[in-house]
Amino acid sequence: DSGVTQTPKHLITATGQRVTLRCSPRSGDLSVYWYQQSLDQGLQFLIQYYNGEERAKGNILERFSAQQFPDLHSELNLSSLELGDSALYFCASSVGARVGHNEQFFGPGTRLTVL
């Protein structure tokens, strides 16, 4: 158990809908990272937050947004869902803003299925 929690574990929804994925980092970690793992795109970095501020942006679509709250949990909002958004969404956390010798700790993931 990495200490990173993600809810829900599974989510099934329809095209055009909006969903929110939630992540709680390990105790003491200030950085949260979101990743998408799909069959065709592989594992892609989406976005990083550190202590409530956006710090780095990867291949995140405009239909997706994220935020990190004062209690350090983070939410990833996916809207106008398409079939291609079906994927495993991982959250990870680390102590600092820059991952050096500290490894990232991954949560168990949320599997999103868009029908």
Added chain:
Amino acid sequence: AQKITQTQPGMFVQEKEAVTLDCTYDTSDQSYGLFWYKQPSSGEMIFLIYQGSYDEQNATEGRYSLNFQKARKSANLVISASQLGDSAMYFCAMRELISNTGNQFYFGTGTSLTVIP
């Protein structure tokens, strides 16, 4: 160009033997980090080993070692004394710094390792 290249989609190894999983990377940064993760069929991502670009010694973590050849931009993972539980997908990843404030991560397409009894 791909930032991380893993050229072995699938590998087989006999139990108790050593195996090397290949990874090459592409970056113009001087400061970067290289990671290996294991993803079993259950789906979770498990951190295995880290190598910083300035680290002169190859990283080792138990049965895992990272063969870091900076000039060749390769960061191969060596698993010694393979166990049946090592059967999984293995991902190589690179961390680049962004504007000194955050990190950008790139992952390879993965290598599926099967350990044969």
